[in-house]
Amino acid sequence: MHTPLTQTTIAAIATPPGRGGVGVIRLSGPKAYAIAEALTQKPLDKPRYAGFRYFYDAFGEVMDEGLAICFPNPHSFTGEDVVELQGHGGPVIQNALLARLFELGAIAAKAGEFSMRAFENGKMDLVQAEAIADLIDATSQAAARSAVRSLQGAFSNKVNAVLEQLIHLRLHVEAAIDFPEEEIDFLADGKILALLEGVQKSVGAVQQSARQGQLLREGLQVVIAGKPNAGKSSLLNALAGVDRAIVTDIAGTTRDVLHEKISLNGLPMTLTDTAGLRETGDVVEKEGIRRAIKEIENADLLLLVYDLSQGEDPLQLAQNYFAEHIDAKRLILIANKCDLTDQAAELSDVQGFRHVTVSAKQETGVHALIDTITAHAGFQPEEDTFIARTRHLDAMKRTQAYLAEAHEQLTVYQAGELVAESLRLAQNVLGEITGDFSADDLLGEIFGSFCIGK
Numbered sequence: 001m002h003t004p005l006t007q008t009t010i011a012a013i014a015t016p017p018g019r020g021g022v023g024v025i026r027l028s029g030p031k032a033y034a035i036a037e038a039l040t041q042k043p044l045d046k047p048r049y050a051g052f053r054y055f056y057d058a059f060g061e062v063m064d065e066g067l068a069i070c071f072p073n074p075h076s077f078t079g080e081d082v083v084e085l086q087g088h089g090g091p092v093i094q095n096a097l098l099a100r101l102f103e104l105g106a107i108a109a110k111a112g113e114f115s116m117r118a119f120e121n122g123k124m125d126l127v128q129a130e131a132i133a134d135l136i137d138a139t140s141q142a143a144a145r146s147a148v149r150s151l152q153g154a155f156s157n158k159v160n161a162v163l164e165q166l167i168h169l170r171l172h173v174e175a176a177i178d179f180p181e182e183e184i185d186f187l188a189d190g191k192i193l194a195l196l197e198g199v200q201k202s203v204g205a206v207q208q209s210a211r212q213g214q215l216l217r218e219g220l221q222v223v224i225a226g227k228p229n230a231g232k233s234s235l236l237n238a239l240a241g242v243d244r245a246i247v248t249d250i251a252g253t254t255r256d257v258l259h260e261k262i263s264l265n266g267l268p269m270t271l272t273d274t275a276g277l278r279e280t281g282d283v284v285e286k287e288g289i290r291r292a293i294k295e296i297e298n299a300d301l302l303l304l305v306y307d308l309s310q311g312e313d314p315l316q317l318a319q320n321y322f323a324e325h326i327d328a329k330r331l332i333l334i335a336n337k338c339d340l341t342d343q344a345a346e347l348s349d350v351q352g353f354r355h356v357t358v359s360a361k362q363e364t365g366v367h368a369l370i371d372t373i374t375a376h377a378g379f380q381p382e383e384d385t386f387i388a389r390t391r392h393l394d395a396m397k398r399t400q401a402y403l404a405e406a407h408e409q410l411t412v413y414q415a416g417e418l419v420a421e422s423l424r425l426a427q428n429v430l431g432e433i434t435g436d437f438s439a440d441d442l443l444g445e446i447f448g449s450f451c452i453g454k
Contacts, residue, residue: 007030008029008107009027009028009029009030009031009032009035009105009106009107010027010028010029010106010107010108010109010110010113010114010117011025011026011027011028011035011098011101011102011106011107011108011109012025012026012098012108012109012113012114012452012453013025013094013095013098013452013453014026014084014453014454015089015094015453017091018089018091019089019090019091020089021088021089022066022086022087022088022089023086023087023088023089023090023093023094024084024085024086025084025085025087025094025097025098025101026082026083026084026085026109026114026453027082027083027084027085027101027106028076028077028078028080028081028082028109028114028117029080029081029106030080030081031105031106032070032080032081032082032083032106033070033081033083034105035083035101035104035105035106036068036070036083036085038104039055039056039085039097039100039101039104040053040054040055040056040068041054041056041060044068044070044083045068045069045070047070047071047072047075048069048070048071049069050067050068050069050086051067051068051069052065052066052067053065053066053067053068053085055085055087055097055100057096057100058100058103063093063096063097063100064087064088064093064096064097065087066085066086066087066088067085067086068083068084068085068086069083069084069086070082070083071083071084074121074123077114077118077123078114078117078118078121078123079117079118079121079122079123080117080121085097109452109453110447110448110452111447111448111449111450111451111452112133112446112447112448112449112450112451112454113447114453114454115129115132115133115447115450115454116129116443116447119435119443119447125156125434125435126433126434126435126443126446127150127155127156127159127392127433127434127435128150128151128152128153128156129435129446129447130150130387130389130446131147131148131150131151131155131387132151132450132454133449133450133451133454134147134150134217134387134389135147135148135151135387136451136454139219139261139263139268140216140263140266140267140268141266142216142263142266142267142385143216143217143268143387146213146216146217146385146386146387147217147387149384149385149386149387150213150386150387150388154384154386155210155213155386155387155388155392155433156434158206158209158386159206159430159433159434160434161202162199162202162203162206162430163427163430163431163436165195165198165199165202166199166423166426166427166430167427168195169192169195169196169199169423170420170423170424170427172191172192172195173187173192173416173419173420173423174420176192176416177416177417177420187410187414187416187419188414192410192419193407193410193411196403196406196407196410197407199403200400200403200404200407203396203399203400203403203430204400206396207393207396207397207400209382209384209385209386209388210386210388210392210393210396211378211388211393212378212379212380212382212385212388213385213386213387213388213392214388214389214390214392214393215267215377215378215379216266216267216268216385216387217387217388217389218389218390219261219267219268219269219270220267220268220269220270220300220301220377221269221270221272221298221299221300221301222269222270222271222272222299222300222301222302222303222373223272223274223295223296223298223299223301223302223303224236224271224272224273224274224303224305225274225277225292225295225296225302225303225304225305225321225322226276226277226304226305226306226314226317226334227276227277227278227306227307227312227317228276228277228278229276229307230276230305230306230307230312230336231305231307231336231337231360231361232273232274232276232305233258233273234336234360234361235303235305235334235336235358235360236258236260236271236273237360238360238363238366239262239264239271239366239369239370240260240262240271241262256275256288256291257272257273257274257275257288257291257292257295258272258273259271259272260272260273264370264373264374265370265371265374265379266374266379267373267374267377267379272295272299274288274291274292274295274296275288275289275291275292276289277289277292277317277320277321293321293322296321296322296325297322297325299330300330300377301330301331301332301373301376301377302325302330302331302332303332303334303373304317304318304331304332304333304334305334305336305360306333306334306335306336307336307337308335308336308337308338308340308341308343308357309337309340309341314333314335314350315333315350315351315353318331328352328353328354331353332353332354332355332356332372332373332376333350333353333354333355333356334355334356334357334358334369335355335356335357335358336358336359336360337359337360337361338357338358338359338364338365339359339361339362339364343357344357345357345358345359345364345365345368346365347368347372354372354376356368356369356372391432391433391442392433395429395430395432395433396430396433398429399426399429399430402422402423402425402426402429403422403423403426405418405422406418406419406422406423406426409422
Protein backbone atom coordinates (compact mmCIF):
# COMPACT_ATOMS: atom_id res chain seq x y z
CA MET A 1 0.00 0.00 0.00
CA HIS A 2 1.20 3.53 -0.75
CA THR A 3 2.38 6.05 1.79
CA PRO A 4 -0.36 8.71 2.16
CA LEU A 5 0.29 11.64 -0.16
CA THR A 6 0.36 14.47 2.40
CA GLN A 7 3.05 16.65 0.84
CA THR A 8 1.06 17.95 -2.13
CA THR A 9 -2.27 19.73 -2.54
CA ILE A 10 -4.30 18.73 -5.58
CA ALA A 11 -7.10 20.55 -7.40
CA ALA A 12 -9.56 19.62 -10.11
CA ILE A 13 -12.92 20.56 -11.58
CA ALA A 14 -15.41 18.07 -10.12
CA THR A 15 -18.43 18.87 -12.32
CA PRO A 16 -18.83 17.60 -15.92
CA PRO A 17 -17.42 19.66 -18.81
CA GLY A 18 -19.82 22.15 -20.36
CA ARG A 19 -22.10 24.97 -19.27
CA GLY A 20 -24.21 24.84 -16.11
CA GLY A 21 -25.56 26.90 -13.28
CA VAL A 22 -22.91 25.73 -10.82
CA GLY A 23 -19.37 24.46 -11.25
CA VAL A 24 -17.43 22.82 -8.41
CA ILE A 25 -13.67 22.78 -7.92
CA ARG A 26 -12.16 20.55 -5.25
CA LEU A 27 -8.93 21.05 -3.30
CA SER A 28 -7.32 18.39 -1.10
CA GLY A 29 -4.07 18.44 0.82
CA PRO A 30 -2.14 20.29 3.52
CA LYS A 31 -2.32 23.69 1.76
CA ALA A 32 -6.00 23.47 0.76
CA TYR A 33 -7.14 26.00 3.37
CA ALA A 34 -4.29 28.46 2.70
CA ILE A 35 -4.83 28.32 -1.07
CA ALA A 36 -8.58 28.81 -0.76
CA GLU A 37 -8.12 31.76 1.62
CA ALA A 38 -5.61 33.33 -0.76
CA LEU A 39 -8.12 32.96 -3.59
CA THR A 40 -10.99 34.49 -1.58
CA GLN A 41 -8.86 36.94 0.45
CA LYS A 42 -10.87 35.99 3.51
CA PRO A 43 -10.73 33.23 6.19
CA LEU A 44 -12.93 30.23 5.62
CA ASP A 45 -16.07 29.69 7.67
CA LYS A 46 -16.36 26.90 10.24
CA PRO A 47 -16.26 23.34 8.85
CA ARG A 48 -19.10 22.16 6.60
CA TYR A 49 -20.75 25.59 6.45
CA ALA A 50 -21.17 27.28 3.08
CA GLY A 51 -19.85 30.83 3.06
CA PHE A 52 -20.36 33.34 0.25
CA ARG A 53 -17.05 34.48 -1.25
CA TYR A 54 -15.56 36.48 -4.11
CA PHE A 55 -12.80 34.70 -6.03
CA TYR A 56 -9.88 37.02 -6.92
CA ASP A 57 -7.18 36.84 -9.59
CA ALA A 58 -3.51 37.71 -9.06
CA PHE A 59 -4.24 41.43 -9.58
CA GLY A 60 -7.02 41.60 -7.00
CA GLU A 61 -9.80 41.67 -9.57
CA VAL A 62 -12.94 39.60 -8.96
CA MET A 63 -13.01 36.57 -11.26
CA ASP A 64 -16.23 35.02 -9.97
CA GLU A 65 -18.38 34.69 -6.89
CA GLY A 66 -19.82 31.66 -5.14
CA LEU A 67 -19.55 29.45 -2.07
CA ALA A 68 -16.61 27.97 -0.19
CA ILE A 69 -16.99 24.93 2.09
CA CYS A 70 -14.17 23.38 4.10
CA PHE A 71 -13.82 19.86 5.50
CA PRO A 72 -10.93 19.43 7.97
CA ASN A 73 -8.90 16.25 8.16
CA PRO A 74 -9.49 13.48 9.01
CA HIS A 75 -13.26 13.99 8.65
CA SER A 76 -13.31 14.54 4.91
CA PHE A 77 -13.67 12.43 1.80
CA THR A 78 -9.91 12.05 1.30
CA GLY A 79 -8.93 12.15 4.97
CA GLU A 80 -7.01 15.37 4.24
CA ASP A 81 -8.04 19.02 4.47
CA VAL A 82 -10.57 19.52 1.67
CA VAL A 83 -12.17 22.67 0.26
CA GLU A 84 -14.95 22.82 -2.30
CA LEU A 85 -15.40 26.02 -4.28
CA GLN A 86 -18.77 26.43 -5.96
CA GLY A 87 -18.79 29.06 -8.66
CA HIS A 88 -20.61 29.46 -11.95
CA GLY A 89 -20.51 26.55 -14.35
CA GLY A 90 -19.03 28.04 -17.51
CA PRO A 91 -15.90 26.28 -18.82
CA VAL A 92 -13.95 29.54 -19.27
CA ILE A 93 -14.41 30.73 -15.69
CA GLN A 94 -13.91 27.25 -14.25
CA ASN A 95 -10.59 26.83 -16.05
CA ALA A 96 -9.51 30.34 -15.06
CA LEU A 97 -10.22 29.57 -11.38
CA LEU A 98 -8.34 26.29 -11.65
CA ALA A 99 -5.35 28.05 -13.22
CA ARG A 100 -5.38 30.56 -10.33
CA LEU A 101 -5.30 27.69 -7.80
CA PHE A 102 -2.25 26.29 -9.59
CA GLU A 103 -0.58 29.70 -9.32
CA LEU A 104 -1.26 29.61 -5.56
CA GLY A 105 0.48 26.25 -5.10
CA ALA A 106 -1.95 23.47 -6.00
CA ILE A 107 -1.13 20.84 -8.63
CA ALA A 108 -3.48 19.18 -11.10
CA ALA A 109 -5.17 16.06 -9.74
CA LYS A 110 -4.76 12.89 -11.76
CA ALA A 111 -7.72 10.74 -12.71
CA GLY A 112 -9.13 9.16 -9.55
CA GLU A 113 -6.56 10.79 -7.27
CA PHE A 114 -9.11 12.07 -4.73
CA SER A 115 -10.51 8.55 -4.35
CA MET A 116 -7.03 7.07 -4.25
CA ARG A 117 -6.07 9.37 -1.37
CA ALA A 118 -9.25 8.35 0.44
CA PHE A 119 -8.20 4.70 0.01
CA GLU A 120 -4.62 5.34 1.10
CA ASN A 121 -5.78 7.28 4.16
CA GLY A 122 -8.09 4.48 5.28
CA LYS A 123 -11.35 6.28 4.50
CA MET A 124 -12.54 3.40 2.32
CA ASP A 125 -11.29 0.09 0.99
CA LEU A 126 -10.64 -0.73 -2.65
CA VAL A 127 -14.09 -2.20 -3.28
CA GLN A 128 -15.77 0.95 -1.96
CA ALA A 129 -13.49 3.15 -4.07
CA GLU A 130 -14.40 1.17 -7.19
CA ALA A 131 -18.08 1.44 -6.25
CA ILE A 132 -17.83 5.24 -6.57
CA ALA A 133 -16.85 4.92 -10.23
CA ASP A 134 -19.47 2.21 -10.76
CA LEU A 135 -22.19 4.41 -9.27
CA ILE A 136 -21.25 7.24 -11.62
CA ASP A 137 -21.22 4.86 -14.62
CA ALA A 138 -24.36 2.89 -13.65
CA THR A 139 -26.63 2.23 -16.65
CA SER A 140 -29.70 1.07 -14.73
CA GLN A 141 -31.41 1.73 -11.41
CA ALA A 142 -30.58 -1.81 -10.28
CA ALA A 143 -26.88 -1.24 -11.03
CA ALA A 144 -26.96 2.09 -9.19
CA ARG A 145 -28.58 0.50 -6.11
CA SER A 146 -26.00 -2.29 -6.13
CA ALA A 147 -23.16 0.22 -6.44
CA VAL A 148 -24.51 2.11 -3.43
CA ARG A 149 -24.60 -1.14 -1.43
CA SER A 150 -20.95 -1.77 -2.34
CA LEU A 151 -20.08 1.83 -1.44
CA GLN A 152 -21.73 1.33 1.95
CA GLY A 153 -19.62 -1.78 2.55
CA ALA A 154 -21.96 -4.70 1.70
CA PHE A 155 -19.42 -6.46 -0.53
CA SER A 156 -16.46 -5.63 1.72
CA ASN A 157 -18.28 -6.97 4.77
CA LYS A 158 -18.91 -10.30 3.05
CA VAL A 159 -15.28 -10.59 1.96
CA ASN A 160 -14.00 -9.60 5.40
CA ALA A 161 -16.25 -12.20 7.04
CA VAL A 162 -14.70 -14.90 4.86
CA LEU A 163 -11.22 -13.56 5.64
CA GLU A 164 -11.97 -13.91 9.35
CA GLN A 165 -13.01 -17.53 8.78
CA LEU A 166 -9.81 -18.13 6.84
CA ILE A 167 -7.62 -16.53 9.50
CA HIS A 168 -9.32 -18.64 12.17
CA LEU A 169 -8.62 -21.76 10.10
CA ARG A 170 -4.97 -20.79 9.63
CA LEU A 171 -4.56 -20.43 13.41
CA HIS A 172 -5.68 -24.03 13.89
CA VAL A 173 -3.33 -25.30 11.18
CA GLU A 174 -0.39 -23.30 12.53
CA ALA A 175 -1.11 -24.70 15.99
CA ALA A 176 -0.88 -28.22 14.56
CA ILE A 177 2.48 -27.40 12.97
CA ASP A 178 3.79 -25.87 16.22
CA PHE A 179 3.21 -29.20 17.99
CA PRO A 180 4.69 -31.70 15.50
CA GLU A 181 4.19 -34.72 17.77
CA GLU A 182 0.44 -34.08 17.63
CA GLU A 183 0.24 -32.78 14.05
CA ILE A 184 -1.18 -35.90 12.38
CA ASP A 185 -3.86 -36.37 15.01
CA PHE A 186 -4.69 -32.68 14.96
CA LEU A 187 -5.00 -32.62 11.18
CA ALA A 188 -6.98 -35.83 11.06
CA ASP A 189 -9.52 -35.15 13.80
CA GLY A 190 -12.02 -33.61 11.38
CA LYS A 191 -12.16 -30.13 12.91
CA ILE A 192 -9.78 -28.50 10.46
CA LEU A 193 -11.47 -30.23 7.52
CA ALA A 194 -14.86 -28.93 8.65
CA LEU A 195 -13.47 -25.40 8.99
CA LEU A 196 -11.84 -25.60 5.55
CA GLU A 197 -15.01 -26.80 3.85
CA GLY A 198 -16.91 -24.04 5.63
CA VAL A 199 -14.55 -21.46 4.13
CA GLN A 200 -14.94 -23.01 0.68
CA LYS A 201 -18.72 -22.82 0.99
CA SER A 202 -18.57 -19.19 2.11
CA VAL A 203 -16.33 -18.19 -0.79
CA GLY A 204 -18.72 -19.95 -3.18
CA ALA A 205 -21.69 -17.99 -1.80
CA VAL A 206 -19.90 -14.66 -2.18
CA GLN A 207 -18.77 -15.73 -5.65
CA GLN A 208 -22.36 -16.36 -6.73
CA SER A 209 -23.49 -12.94 -5.49
CA ALA A 210 -20.52 -11.31 -7.21
CA ARG A 211 -21.50 -12.90 -10.54
CA GLN A 212 -24.85 -11.14 -10.30
CA GLY A 213 -23.09 -7.88 -9.48
CA GLN A 214 -20.76 -8.28 -12.45
CA LEU A 215 -23.73 -8.74 -14.77
CA LEU A 216 -25.30 -5.58 -13.36
CA ARG A 217 -22.10 -3.61 -13.85
CA GLU A 218 -20.95 -4.89 -17.23
CA GLY A 219 -24.21 -6.11 -18.75
CA LEU A 220 -24.39 -8.52 -21.66
CA GLN A 221 -23.35 -8.28 -25.28
CA VAL A 222 -26.37 -9.82 -27.04
CA VAL A 223 -26.23 -10.32 -30.82
CA ILE A 224 -29.23 -11.05 -33.06
CA ALA A 225 -28.27 -13.10 -36.13
CA GLY A 226 -30.03 -15.02 -38.88
CA LYS A 227 -30.84 -15.08 -42.58
CA PRO A 228 -32.26 -12.02 -44.38
CA ASN A 229 -35.94 -11.34 -43.66
CA ALA A 230 -35.97 -13.67 -40.64
CA GLY A 231 -37.24 -10.78 -38.52
CA LYS A 232 -34.05 -9.77 -36.72
CA SER A 233 -34.71 -6.03 -36.88
CA SER A 234 -38.34 -6.52 -35.82
CA LEU A 235 -37.10 -8.49 -32.83
CA LEU A 236 -34.65 -5.77 -31.85
CA ASN A 237 -37.45 -3.19 -32.02
CA ALA A 238 -39.74 -5.43 -29.94
CA LEU A 239 -37.10 -5.97 -27.25
CA ALA A 240 -36.00 -2.33 -27.21
CA GLY A 241 -39.56 -1.04 -27.16
CA VAL A 242 -38.77 1.53 -29.89
CA ASP A 243 -38.43 1.46 -33.68
CA ARG A 244 -34.63 1.66 -33.85
CA ALA A 245 -34.02 -0.68 -36.80
CA ILE A 246 -35.47 -0.22 -40.28
CA VAL A 247 -37.89 -3.02 -41.15
CA THR A 248 -38.84 -3.81 -44.78
CA ASP A 249 -39.70 -6.85 -46.89
CA ILE A 250 -36.54 -6.28 -48.92
CA ALA A 251 -33.84 -8.85 -48.18
CA GLY A 252 -30.54 -7.31 -47.04
CA THR A 253 -32.03 -4.10 -45.60
CA THR A 254 -29.63 -4.26 -42.64
CA ARG A 255 -26.09 -3.99 -44.01
CA ASP A 256 -24.22 -2.81 -40.93
CA VAL A 257 -24.38 -3.55 -37.21
CA LEU A 258 -26.81 -1.57 -35.07
CA HIS A 259 -26.25 -1.30 -31.30
CA GLU A 260 -28.98 -0.47 -28.80
CA LYS A 261 -28.42 -0.25 -25.04
CA ILE A 262 -31.43 -1.55 -23.11
CA SER A 263 -32.37 -3.14 -19.80
CA LEU A 264 -34.44 -6.35 -19.62
CA ASN A 265 -35.77 -7.44 -16.22
CA GLY A 266 -33.17 -5.12 -14.67
CA LEU A 267 -30.27 -6.66 -16.62
CA PRO A 268 -28.40 -4.06 -18.72
CA MET A 269 -27.29 -5.20 -22.15
CA THR A 270 -26.16 -4.02 -25.55
CA LEU A 271 -28.44 -5.49 -28.20
CA THR A 272 -26.87 -5.76 -31.66
CA ASP A 273 -28.75 -6.24 -34.94
CA THR A 274 -26.64 -7.66 -37.77
CA ALA A 275 -26.75 -8.14 -41.52
CA GLY A 276 -28.55 -11.25 -42.78
CA LEU A 277 -26.34 -14.30 -43.26
CA ARG A 278 -26.32 -15.56 -46.86
CA GLU A 279 -24.11 -15.96 -49.92
CA THR A 280 -24.02 -12.72 -51.90
CA GLY A 281 -22.01 -10.99 -54.57
CA ASP A 282 -22.82 -7.52 -53.26
CA VAL A 283 -19.61 -5.95 -51.92
CA VAL A 284 -21.37 -3.82 -49.32
CA GLU A 285 -23.54 -6.70 -48.09
CA LYS A 286 -20.45 -8.94 -47.89
CA GLU A 287 -18.81 -6.42 -45.59
CA GLY A 288 -21.96 -6.30 -43.45
CA ILE A 289 -21.92 -10.10 -43.14
CA ARG A 290 -18.22 -10.03 -42.21
CA ARG A 291 -19.01 -7.56 -39.44
CA ALA A 292 -21.94 -9.71 -38.36
CA ILE A 293 -19.65 -12.74 -37.96
CA LYS A 294 -17.23 -10.62 -35.91
CA GLU A 295 -20.06 -9.54 -33.58
CA ILE A 296 -21.16 -13.18 -33.25
CA GLU A 297 -17.65 -14.20 -32.22
CA ASN A 298 -17.59 -11.59 -29.42
CA ALA A 299 -21.17 -12.07 -28.17
CA ASP A 300 -21.95 -13.13 -24.61
CA LEU A 301 -25.32 -14.37 -25.86
CA LEU A 302 -26.41 -15.12 -29.44
CA LEU A 303 -30.05 -15.00 -30.53
CA LEU A 304 -30.32 -16.96 -33.79
CA VAL A 305 -33.57 -15.97 -35.49
CA TYR A 306 -35.17 -18.06 -38.24
CA ASP A 307 -38.45 -17.91 -40.15
CA LEU A 308 -40.78 -20.55 -38.75
CA SER A 309 -43.07 -20.29 -41.77
CA GLN A 310 -40.25 -21.35 -44.13
CA GLY A 311 -39.41 -24.61 -42.37
CA GLU A 312 -35.75 -23.61 -41.92
CA ASP A 313 -33.20 -25.48 -39.82
CA PRO A 314 -31.49 -22.95 -37.49
CA LEU A 315 -28.75 -25.32 -36.40
CA GLN A 316 -27.80 -25.96 -40.01
CA LEU A 317 -27.61 -22.20 -40.55
CA ALA A 318 -25.35 -21.90 -37.49
CA GLN A 319 -23.22 -24.78 -38.79
CA ASN A 320 -22.83 -23.06 -42.16
CA TYR A 321 -21.73 -19.65 -40.84
CA PHE A 322 -20.23 -19.99 -37.35
CA ALA A 323 -19.78 -23.69 -36.54
CA GLU A 324 -16.96 -23.04 -34.06
CA HIS A 325 -19.21 -20.76 -31.98
CA ILE A 326 -22.14 -23.14 -31.51
CA ASP A 327 -22.49 -23.49 -27.75
CA ALA A 328 -25.70 -24.21 -25.83
CA LYS A 329 -24.49 -21.89 -23.06
CA ARG A 330 -24.49 -18.84 -25.34
CA LEU A 331 -26.95 -19.69 -28.14
CA ILE A 332 -30.75 -19.37 -28.06
CA LEU A 333 -32.79 -20.43 -31.10
CA ILE A 334 -35.71 -18.15 -31.93
CA ALA A 335 -38.49 -19.35 -34.24
CA ASN A 336 -40.04 -16.13 -35.52
CA LYS A 337 -43.28 -15.37 -37.43
CA CYS A 338 -45.48 -17.85 -35.56
CA ASP A 339 -48.34 -15.54 -36.56
CA LEU A 340 -47.97 -16.93 -40.11
CA THR A 341 -48.35 -20.52 -38.91
CA ASP A 342 -50.68 -22.50 -36.70
CA GLN A 343 -47.99 -22.82 -34.03
CA ALA A 344 -48.41 -20.93 -30.77
CA ALA A 345 -45.67 -19.07 -28.92
CA GLU A 346 -43.89 -21.51 -26.64
CA LEU A 347 -40.64 -22.50 -24.97
CA SER A 348 -38.92 -25.78 -25.78
CA ASP A 349 -35.55 -27.41 -26.39
CA VAL A 350 -34.05 -28.44 -29.73
CA GLN A 351 -31.09 -30.82 -29.53
CA GLY A 352 -30.06 -29.34 -26.19
CA PHE A 353 -30.50 -25.71 -27.24
CA ARG A 354 -33.08 -23.39 -25.72
CA HIS A 355 -35.80 -22.76 -28.32
CA VAL A 356 -38.35 -19.92 -28.18
CA THR A 357 -41.25 -19.44 -30.60
CA VAL A 358 -42.34 -15.81 -31.08
CA SER A 359 -43.90 -13.29 -33.41
CA ALA A 360 -41.68 -10.23 -33.27
CA LYS A 361 -44.10 -8.26 -35.44
CA GLN A 362 -47.08 -9.00 -33.19
CA GLU A 363 -44.83 -9.08 -30.06
CA THR A 364 -46.27 -12.47 -29.19
CA GLY A 365 -44.01 -14.48 -26.89
CA VAL A 366 -41.58 -11.57 -26.45
CA HIS A 367 -42.05 -11.40 -22.67
CA ALA A 368 -41.30 -15.13 -22.41
CA LEU A 369 -38.19 -14.54 -24.53
CA ILE A 370 -37.06 -11.75 -22.19
CA ASP A 371 -37.43 -14.09 -19.19
CA THR A 372 -35.49 -16.76 -21.10
CA ILE A 373 -32.64 -14.36 -21.93
CA THR A 374 -32.17 -13.21 -18.32
CA ALA A 375 -32.48 -16.77 -16.98
CA HIS A 376 -30.05 -18.09 -19.60
CA ALA A 377 -27.55 -15.44 -18.49
CA GLY A 378 -27.94 -16.67 -14.91
CA PHE A 379 -29.28 -13.31 -13.78
CA GLN A 380 -31.23 -13.61 -10.54
CA PRO A 381 -30.76 -10.30 -8.70
CA GLU A 382 -31.50 -10.23 -4.99
CA GLU A 383 -32.27 -7.30 -2.74
CA ASP A 384 -28.74 -7.40 -1.30
CA THR A 385 -26.90 -7.72 -4.63
CA PHE A 386 -23.72 -5.64 -4.72
CA ILE A 387 -21.75 -4.40 -7.69
CA ALA A 388 -18.72 -6.48 -8.68
CA ARG A 389 -15.98 -6.49 -11.28
CA THR A 390 -14.16 -9.11 -13.32
CA ARG A 391 -11.08 -8.78 -11.09
CA HIS A 392 -13.19 -9.66 -8.04
CA LEU A 393 -14.41 -12.87 -9.67
CA ASP A 394 -10.89 -13.70 -10.79
CA ALA A 395 -9.60 -13.24 -7.23
CA MET A 396 -12.31 -15.51 -5.84
CA LYS A 397 -11.61 -18.13 -8.50
CA ARG A 398 -7.93 -18.16 -7.53
CA THR A 399 -8.89 -18.26 -3.86
CA GLN A 400 -11.01 -21.36 -4.51
CA ALA A 401 -8.08 -22.97 -6.35
CA TYR A 402 -5.76 -22.47 -3.34
CA LEU A 403 -8.45 -23.76 -0.98
CA ALA A 404 -8.84 -26.85 -3.19
CA GLU A 405 -5.06 -27.37 -2.95
CA ALA A 406 -5.26 -27.09 0.83
CA HIS A 407 -8.13 -29.60 0.86
CA GLU A 408 -6.06 -32.10 -1.13
CA GLN A 409 -2.97 -31.64 1.06
CA LEU A 410 -5.12 -32.14 4.15
CA THR A 411 -7.22 -35.14 3.09
CA VAL A 412 -4.73 -37.01 0.92
CA TYR A 413 -1.29 -36.22 2.31
CA GLN A 414 -1.98 -34.71 5.77
CA ALA A 415 0.88 -32.30 5.06
CA GLY A 416 0.36 -29.49 7.58
CA GLU A 417 2.97 -27.09 6.21
CA LEU A 418 1.65 -27.39 2.66
CA VAL A 419 -1.89 -26.82 3.92
CA ALA A 420 -0.69 -23.72 5.75
CA GLU A 421 1.05 -22.34 2.64
CA SER A 422 -2.02 -22.85 0.44
CA LEU A 423 -4.19 -21.10 3.03
CA ARG A 424 -1.72 -18.20 3.24
CA LEU A 425 -1.85 -17.75 -0.52
CA ALA A 426 -5.66 -17.96 -0.46
CA GLN A 427 -5.81 -15.20 2.15
CA ASN A 428 -3.47 -12.97 0.14
CA VAL A 429 -5.51 -13.40 -3.05
CA LEU A 430 -8.82 -12.79 -1.28
CA GLY A 431 -7.30 -9.70 0.33
CA GLU A 432 -6.64 -8.26 -3.15
CA ILE A 433 -10.37 -7.57 -3.44
CA THR A 434 -10.51 -5.04 -0.62
CA GLY A 435 -6.93 -3.82 -1.11
CA ASP A 436 -5.25 -5.53 1.86
CA PHE A 437 -2.77 -7.02 -0.62
CA SER A 438 -2.60 -4.94 -3.80
CA ALA A 439 0.26 -4.28 -6.19
CA ASP A 440 0.96 -0.66 -7.10
CA ASP A 441 0.31 -1.31 -10.80
CA LEU A 442 -3.14 -2.71 -9.97
CA LEU A 443 -3.98 0.41 -7.95
CA GLY A 444 -2.78 2.63 -10.78
CA GLU A 445 -4.92 0.76 -13.28
CA ILE A 446 -8.03 0.91 -11.10
CA PHE A 447 -7.87 4.58 -10.12
CA GLY A 448 -6.61 5.63 -13.55
CA SER A 449 -10.00 4.62 -14.96
CA PHE A 450 -11.81 7.14 -12.75
CA CYS A 451 -12.87 10.56 -13.99
CA ILE A 452 -10.86 13.67 -13.14
CA GLY A 453 -12.08 15.26 -9.90
CA LYS A 454 -13.08 11.92 -8.35
